[in-house]
Amino acid sequence: MMTELRGTAVGMSARSGSHAELTKVQELVYELRVEQVMTRDVITCNPDQTMKELKEILRLNHISGVPIVEDGQMVGMISVESLIKALEQGEADHPIREKMTRHVQAVRADDSLAGAVSLFARYKYGRFPVLNADGQLVGILTQGDIVRGLLKHLDALWHSEEIRRYRASHIFEDIESEQTTLILRYRVAAQDFTHGGEASSKVKRALERLGAHPQVTRRISVATYEAETNLMIHTHGGEIIVEAQPDVIKVVAIDDGPGIPDVEQALQAGYSTAPDWIRELGFGAGMGLSNIRSCTDRMSFQSVVGEGTRLEMVFDLSTGGSQ
Amino acid sequence: MNLEQILDVIDGQLLSDNVDLSTEVDMACGADLMSDVLAFTHSGTLLLTGLTNPQVVRTSDMAGIKAIVFVRGKLPPPETLKLAESMGIPLLGSRYTMYETCGLLYSQGQRSCGLFTLARSESDDWRGKGPQNLST
Numbered sequence: 001m002m003t004e005l006r007g008t009a010v011g012m013s014a015r016s017g018s019h020a021e022l023t024k025v026q027e028l029v030y031e032l033r034v035e036q037v038m039t040r041d042v043i044t045c046n047p048d049q050t051m052k053e054l055k056e057i058l059r060l061n062h063i064s065g066v067p068i069v070e071d072g073q074m075v076g077m078i079s080v081e082s083l084i085k086a087l088e089q090g091e092a093d094h095p096i097r098e099k100m101t102r103h104v105q106a107v108r109a110d111d112s113l114a115g116a117v118s119l120f121a122r123y124k125y126g127r128f129p130v131l132n133a134d135g136q137l138v139g140i141l142t143q144g145d146i147v148r149g150l151l152k153h154l155d156a157l158w159h160s161e162e163i164r165r166y167r168a169s170h171i172f173e174d175i176e177s178e179q180t181t182l183i184l185r186y187r188v189a190a191q192d193f194t195h196g197g198e199a200s201s202k203v204k205r206a207l208e209r210l211g212a213h214p215q216v217t218r219r220i221s222v223a224t225y226e227a228e229t230n231l232m233i234h235t236h237g238g239e240i241i242v243e244a245q246p247d248v249i250k251v252v253a254i255d256d257g258p259g260i261p262d263v264e265q266a267l268q269a270g271y272s273t274a275p276d277w278i279r280e281l282g283f284g285a286g287m288g289l290s291n292i293r294s295c296t297d298r299m300s301f302q303s304v305v306g307e308g309t310r311l312e313m314v315f316d317l318s319t320g321g322s323q
Numbered sequence: 324m325n326l327e328q329i330l331d332v333i334d335g336q337l338l339s340d341n342v343d344l345s346t347e348v349d350m351a352c353g354a355d356l357m358s359d360v361l362a363f364t365h366s367g368t369l370l371l372t373g374l375t376n377p378q379v380v381r382t383s384d385m386a387g388i389k390a391i392v393f394v395r396g397k398l399p400p401p402e403t404l405k406l407a408e409s410m411g412i413p414l415l416g417s418r419y420t421m422y423e424t425c426g427l428l429y430s431q432g433q434r435s436c437g438l439f440t441l442a443r444s445e446s447d448d449w450r451g452k453g454p455q456n457l458s459t
Contacts, residue, residue: 194402197381201410204385214366214387221385222361282374282382287358294362 028153034116035109037149038130038139044069047076047097051086054078054096067129067137068100074129074137076100106131109138113146120146171210172246182210184242188231188253193281196232199240200225203251210244216317220249223295223313226288227253233278235309251313259305267293267301324348324433326390326413329369332431333424335392338399338414339407346413348389352436353425357382364388368436371417371424375399380406388412394421 045054045066057066058080065079078100086092086099107116107128119128120143130139172180184206186199204221212220224240231238231253238255260266267289274284293299296313303309327344330337337344348369354360355373364370366387372379375397383391390413393399399407399414407414417424429435 193376193378197378197385200385201381218366218385218387225382225385226358226361281376281378282355282357282372283378285356285358287356287362291358291362 052092182244190237260303342413350434
């Protein structure tokens with residue numbers, strides 16, 4: 001049964017993973033502006049230059065079209081197709097002005113990439129001139145620019161996520177010792193349901209930062225939260241201590257009393273001494289310790305009346321998330 | 324189902340800001356007992372509950388709950404909203420009872436979080452146990 005459940009979980013995460021990637025690209029297309037991906041150094045021509053001169057400009061720069069600029073304003077575009085036609089008709093000495101396209105479809109520098117992508121789809125042009133709010137030519141945009149821009153930004157996103165994910169786990173590789181243990185301590189106040197659970201939340205975030213497997217992180221978080229709830233409900237307050245090592249994590253919940261008279265009874269599923277107000281909050285069903293047991297790889301539980309209780313939960317990381 | 328479809332099916336309202344309504348939930352679970360949420364749900368579950376205290380959000384964070392629906396028209400207090408926002412867990416509201424809200428989603432094919440299938444396959448002796456011996 002556990003195998004079957006795990007199978008489902010793996011399938012799910014794979015699905016949501018690819019879905020997340022797709023959403024990221026979709027988001028980027030709407031988020032990125034044309035000016036963030038366009039080519040800024042635009043090669044332009046002047047309308048009085050000849051088609052022959054244009055041919056040299058296209059050849060030397062390995063490009064297939066240029067915007068035509070006169071007195072700082074874009075007045076047209078010309079492409080290699082117009083050049084070929086002119087050469088065929090022996091019009092190499094004619095000025096570009098006669099052959100250029102005057103009604104130019106341009107994109108605005110502050111347009112989203114999504115808008116530009118739909119223009120490429122609609123007009124089938126190889127490039128669009130990019131104009132600023134004053135109508136001045138500030139760049140040129142090809143489909144290659146868009147792909148490069150998206151890849152660059154995806155890479156940056158991925159990189160920052162990687163750094164975030166692995167920064168904390170480096171501690172175990174960077175610091176050399178026979179055995180490195182990271183110890184995290186959290187104080188848990190009695191009866192404080194407003195802040196109750198904060199320790200477990202912090203433990204969960206810490207494990208995520210340390211790069212623990214999501215399934216292991218979930219098991220540890222759930223067990224720690226059950227233990228923290230017990231400290232809140234049943235004790236005078238206590239402490240959660242997490243000892244993290246690369247291959248094993250130990251969580252200890254310890255309190256200063258009042259202690260449990262019958263430990264065997266406390267460990268029984270459904271046995272509870274929680275007051276009604278706790279039950280109204282959705283807790284105190286007597287399932288905490290049995291739930292903890294099913295989340296942990298090893299658990300030990302000692303209590304002395306008048307002194308306190310110590311619950312130790314051990315999670316093996318080498319098993320890769322399964323129990 | 325995604326959150327937009329869920330809101331549509333339960334005729335619900337969105338209680339949180341800045342929610343990506345295309346967020347998919349894989350399965351759903353109705354519970355007022357937080358131990359059950361912790362014990363029987365999986366990451367990616369939609370939780371339906373009648374409780375609105377902040378611990379519901381805290382429990383959801385631990386259990387990897389994707390979004391929470393408060394049933395029978397209950398609105399959460401500000402501290403619950405605030406905690407949910409900081410954890411990135413969307414809150415939804417349904418005017419229908421727990422039974423009705425679950426029924427609406429179930430009848431539209433929303434998968435359960437698997438407690439029932441687990442109970443069915445693992446304890447064939449469940450029927451023979453008798454009510455006095457059942458622990459939950």
